Amino acid sequence: MSAVLERGTSVQSHPSYLTDGTTLRSWLLTTDHKRIALLYAASITLFFFVGGAAAALMRWNLISPTGAIVEHDTYNRLFTIHGVVMVWFFLVPAAPTVLGNFVLPLMIGARDLAFPKLNLASWYMFMSGGVLVSWALFRGGLETGWTFYTPLSTDYARGYVSLAAFGIILSGYSSIATGLNFIVTIHKLRAPGMTWFRMPVFCWSLYSTSVLNVLATPVLTMAMLLLAAERILHVGVFDPNLGGDPLLFQHLFWFYSHPAVYIMVLPGFGIVTEIITAFSRKRVFGYQFVIWASISIAVIGFFVWVHHMFVAGVSVYSGVVFSLLSYIIAVPSAIKVFNWLGTMHNGFIRFDAPMIYAVGFVGLFTIGGVTGLWIASLATDVALHDTYFVVAHFHFIMVGGMVTAFLGGIHFWWPKITGRLYSETWGRLAAALIFFGFILTFFPQFILGFFGMPRRYGTYPAQFQVLNVLSSAGATILAVAYLMPLFYLGWSLFRGERAGPNPWDASGLEWRTASPPPKENFHESPVVTWEAYDYPPPEKQQYSLSELREKTDRRHV
Amino acid sequence: MSLTLPAASAHATEVDYLFAALFAVSAAVLGLVFFLMIEFSIRFRRNSGVDRGQPLRRSWRFETAWTAATLVGFLGLGIWGADLYVRELKAKPGALTIDVVAKQWMWKVEHPEGQREINELHIPVNRPVQLRMTSEDVIHDFGLPAFRLKHDVLPGRYETLSFTPDRIGTYQLYCNQFCGIDHANMIGTVTVLSQPDYERWLAANGAAETLAAQGSRLFVSYGCSGCHRAGGHGGEGNVRAPPLDGVYGSPVPLSDGTTIIADDQYLQDSILMPKKQIVASYDPVMPSFAGVIGEEDIVKLVEFIKSLGGKS
Numbered sequence A: 001m002s003a004v005l006e007r008g009t010s011v012q013s014h015p016s017y018l019t020d021g022t023t024l025r026s027w028l029l030t031t032d033h034k035r036i037a038l039l040y041a042a043s044i045t046l047f048f049f050v051g052g053a054a055a056a057l058m059r060w061n062l063i064s065p066t067g068a069i070v071e072h073d074t075y076n077r078l079f080t081i082h083g084v085v086m087v088w089f090f091l092v093p094a095a096p097t098v099l100g101n102f103v104l105p106l107m108i109g110a111r112d113l114a115f116p117k118l119n120l121a122s123w124y125m126f127m128s129g130g131v132l133v134s135w136a137l138f139r140g141g142l143e144t145g146w147t148f149y150t151p152l153s154t155d156y157a158r159g160y161v162s163l164a165a166f167g168i169i170l171s172g173y174s175s176i177a178t179g180l181n182f183i184v185t186i187h188k189l190r191a192p193g194m195t196w197f198r199m200p201v202f203c204w205s206l207y208s209t210s211v212l213n214v215l216a217t218p219v220l221t222m223a224m225l226l227l228a229a230e231r232i233l234h235v236g237v238f239d240p241n242l243g244g245d246p247l248l249f250q251h252l253f254w255f256y257s258h259p260a261v262y263i264m265v266l267p268g269f270g271i272v273t274e275i276i277t278a279f280s281r282k283r284v285f286g287y288q289f290v291i292w293a294s295i296s297i298a299v300i301g302f303f304v305w306v307h308h309m310f311v312a313g314v315s316v317y318s319g320v321v322f323s324l325l326s327y328i329i330a331v332p333s334a335i336k337v338f339n340w341l342g343t344m345h346n347g348f349i350r351f352d353a354p355m356i357y358a359v360g361f362v363g364l365f366t367i368g369g370v371t372g373l374w375i376a377s378l379a380t381d382v383a384l385h386d387t388y389f390v391v392a393h394f395h396f397i398m399v400g401g402m403v404t405a406f407l408g409g410i411h412f413w414w415p416k417i418t419g420r421l422y423s424e425t426w427g428r429l430a431a432a433l434i435f436f437g438f439i440l441t442f443f444p445q446f447i448l449g450f451f452g453m454p455r456r457y458g459t460y461p462a463q464f465q466v467l468n469v470l471s472s473a474g475a476t477i478l479a480v481a482y483l484m485p486l487f488y489l490g491w492s493l494f495r496g497e498r499a500g501p502n503p504w505d506a507s508g509l510e511w512r513t514a515s516p517p518p519k520e521n522f523h524e525s526p527v528v529t530w531e532a533y534d535y536p537p538p539e540k541q542q543y544s545l546s547e548l549r550e551k552t553d554r555r556h557v
Numbered sequence B: 001m002s003l004t005l006p007a008a009s010a011h012a013t014e015v016d017y018l019f020a021a022l023f024a025v026s027a028a029v030l031g032l033v034f035f036l037m038i039e040f041s042i043r044f045r046r047n048s049g050v051d052r053g054q055p056l057r058r059s060w061r062f063e064t065a066w067t068a069a070t071l072v073g074f075l076g077l078g079i080w081g082a083d084l085y086v087r088e089l090k091a092k093p094g095a096l097t098i099d100v101v102a103k104q105w106m107w108k109v110e111h112p113e114g115q116r117e118i119n120e121l122h123i124p125v126n127r128p129v130q131l132r133m134t135s136e137d138v139i140h141d142f143g144l145p146a147f148r149l150k151h152d153v154l155p156g157r158y159e160t161l162s163f164t165p166d167r168i169g170t171y172q173l174y175c176n177q178f179c180g181i182d183h184a185n186m187i188g189t190v191t192v193l194s195q196p197d198y199e200r201w202l203a204a205n206g207a208a209e210t211l212a213a214q215g216s217r218l219f220v221s222y223g224c225s226g227c228h229r230a231g232g233h234g235g236e237g238n239v240r241a242p243p244l245d246g247v248y249g250s251p252v253p254l255s256d257g258t259t260i261i262a263d264d265q266y267l268q269d270s271i272l273m274p275k276k277q278i279v280a281s282y283d284p285v286m287p288s289f290a291g292v293i294g295e296e297d298i299v300k301l302v303e304f305i306k307s308l309g310g311k312s
Helices: A002-010 A024-028 A033-061 A072-108 A116-138 A152-156 A161-188 A201-233 A246-280 A287-303 A316-344 A353-376 A378-384 A388-418 A424-450 A462-495 A545-556 B010-043 B059-089 B195-204 B211-221 B264-272 B295-307
Strands: B096-103 B106-110 B116-118 B120-124 B129-135 B140-144 B149-153 B159-163 B169-175 B188-193 B251-253 B259-261
Touching: A024 A033, A033 A072, A033 A116, A033 A388, A033 A462, A072 A116, A072 A161, A072 A201, A072 A246, A072 A388, A116 A161, A152 A201, A161 A201, A201 A246, A201 A287, A246 A287, A246 A316, A246 A353, A246 A388, A287 A316, A287 B059, A316 A353, A316 A378, A316 B010, A316 B059, A353 A378, A353 A388, A353 A424, A353 B010, A353 B059, A378 B010, A378 B059, A378 B149, A388 A424, A388 A462, A424 A462, B010 B059, B059 B159, B096 B120, B096 B140, B096 B295, B106 B120, B106 B295, B116 B120, B120 B195, B129 B140, B129 B149, B129 B295, B149 B159, B188 B195, B211 B295, B264 B295
Parallel strands: B096 B129, B120 B188
Antiparallel strands: B096 B106, B106 B116, B129 B159, B140 B149, B140 B169, B169 B188, B251 B259
16 A cells, blocks of 8 residues: 555646646645645744834843833833734634644544535634734834733733734634544544554644634634723723723633633644654654643643632632642643653654754753742742743743744745755754753743743843843744744745755655655555554664565565 | 842741752752763663663553652652641731832831831831731732742722741732733832830831721721721711621621621621622612722721720
C-alpha cells in the first residue's frame, strides 16, 4: 500500500495545491483546507507583529522609572491592545487554524475537513473580528486591559470598548466553527484503518482543544454581549450602581479565559510531541498516557477558573477548593514533560531546527509550569497576584511555550507546506536566540514580581529599574529573533531547495504524500495498517522508513 | 537603589518559609528536567554508538509512579498554602478597625477617632488591624508587599483585610488592580508606629469628633431623621420607617419572610439600594441615596448606627 503511495508521489500528474489556480479569487474563495491554512498564516502573522510592536513600545517605556516615551494613558492603551491582539488574534487561533487546518486532514488520511465552506467562513469571521479590533485600535484604542473588568469597562473607561468586544465575539465564533469542523472531521473522516489510537498525538490535542473551544467560547460571547449591553444601553448586570455584581463578570470571563489558556497551549503540546518523536526516531513514550493527559487537562480546565480571583472577594472555601483543583491540573502537564524526556531516552536524536524549538519549549514550559505552583498556592498567590510574577509566569507558558511550539511546528511542516527546505543554520540560530532572548526578557520579571512590582504600571519605584532595563534588553533580542524567520523562510519560499515528500524521515501519513501535497491530498485514499510512530527498532535504525516499508511490502507479496 | 522586601508581620515570615519550599521544589524539578534533557541530547544523539537496549515494555509502571509522586507533592504544597491563608483571614480579637475608601486614583483612610489621611495609613505595632474597604467607583486593590497581602476593593460592598504588624517602619502600598488612567499613581505608604508614637500621631492629627459623632450630624443633615428614629433624633414625621436604635448586629425580619443580620453590608445596601431588602411590615417608600451620599459619609452613618448598641 505505502509503496503505491510513494510511487504516486513521484508522478507529477496532479498539480500541487499551490499551483492549482493562481488568481486572487482562487485564494480568497478557496475551500481547500491547505489554502485556508495559508490565509490564516498570513493574517495571524500580521496580528503577531501588531501585538509585538505594542509590547516593544511598552518595554521601551519601562526603561525609565518615570516612563521613557509615553504617558500613562497611552501606556494603558498599549498593554490593552497587546493583550487583546495576542490572545484572540494570535495565540488562540494560531496553532489550530494554521497548522491544524493544514495537517489534520493529511494526518488522518482525509481529503479535506468535514465542512470546507464553513472553514472558509471561519476565516472571514476571524478577519471581520480583526477588522473591528483594528478599527478600534486606529481610532485610539481602549484602556481596559485585555481582561475588561467591570465596572471599569462598562462605566468608566474611555475608548472603543464595545467595538473591540464585538471584534472578540466574531473571532470567538470563528473558533467555535473551526472547533466544530475539527471534531466532526476526526469522528467521521479518518481513513480506513486509522483507529482512534492510531492517530498522532497532535490530532488528539486538536480534538481536546476543539472541545474546549466549542464549550467555553459561548460563555465569552455572553460576557462580552452583557458588557456591551451595560456600556451602551445601561442594562444593570455588572455595575453595583445599577444593581449588578462586578464579580459576576469575572466569573464569566475566567470561565472562558481559563480553559482558553489550555486552548492556547494544548496544540503546542501536540506539536512538540510530534517533533520530539520524529527527531528521536522513536515512538512517543507512554502514547496513551500523553493522550489521556490532554483529555484530562481539557476536562479539569473547566474547574479551576476561580484561581484568577483569590484576592477578588470570593469565599475562603472556594479559595481552598480551587487552589487544590489547580494543583491537580498541574499533574497531567507534568506527565507530559516526563513523557517528552522518556521519548528522548534511548532515542536517536538529531538537532534540526524544529527539534531545537521543541527542546526550548520543554525548558521554558517547565519553568512556566513550576512557577505556576507558586501562584496556585493561596498564601503565596495573595502575595504574588497582579504582580510581574504572574506576567512572567503566563508569558513563559504562552510565549516561551506556545509561540516556541508554533514556530517549531512551522519549521517542522514547512517542507510539507511549501515543498522547500530553509536554511538550517539560520533556523537553528533563530531558535537559540529566541530561547536566550526570552529568558533574558522574562526571567527578571519573576524577581520584580516577587519584590512586589505591580502589573500594568507605566511608571514604577526606582528600586525596580535595573531588572526592567535587563528585561527590555532581552526584548530587543527577542524582537530580532522573531523577525529572523520572516526573512529566511521568505527566502526559502522562492529559492529554497526542493524538499521531497519526507525530508525528516518522519512516520506520519502527511509525510507519505507529495510536498507540497496535491489538491486532494492523496492520489489514492490511504489504508492504514500500521500503528502510529512506526519508527524502526535500534538494530534497523540505519534504514529509512521508505526502505523498511519496501522490504516489508516485498515480504508480504 | 537595591531591591528590598521587608517582612513586617509574623504572617509574612511564615509565607516566606513557603516561598523557600516552593523555590526548593522548583529548583529540584528544573534541575532534573534540564539535566536529563542535556544528558539525553548528548548520550542519545543519532550517530552515537551507545547501546540503547530493548524498548521499555512496561511504561505504565513509570507513568503511575511519577504521576502519584507528583500528585502527593503538589497537594502537600496546596494544603500548606491554604492553611496559612485561612489562618490569616480569621478575624482577630481586639482588632483596630479602620475604614479605607478607594476612588480613582487615591486611597482615603478614616480612623475610628475621626482622623483622616490620604494615600497614607498609620497603625500601631503589635495590634491586629482590620481594614474595612470599599470603593466609590471601579475595582481597586489594596496591596501590601511587606505583609505579603493584598485584597480587591470593590464598589458596593465591604471587603476586609486583616494583619498584625510586628515591625516598626514605613512600607509600600500599591493599587494592584488596574483601575484606569492613573492606576500607577495610586500608591502610598503604610507606617507602623510604636504605641507611644501612635498615640502622639492620633493626638496631633486629632479630629474634633469621632466618626460616629460626625455620622450623628449627617443623620440629621441628609434628612434620615425625617423618617427614622435613632440616637434621640427624628422619627416624628408622617412616614413610618424602622427605628435604628440597637439594630446593628440584630436579626431583621424581611418582607419576603427571610431574616437577615444587620451588618455593615446590610446598612450600606439599605442606604444605596433600599428596595433590595424591605423590612417586614414597612412600605417600600425609601428613595435610593446612591449618588447623593458618598462612601465616606456612608462609613460615618454606619458608624453612628453601630454606636447605638445592638448585639455586636
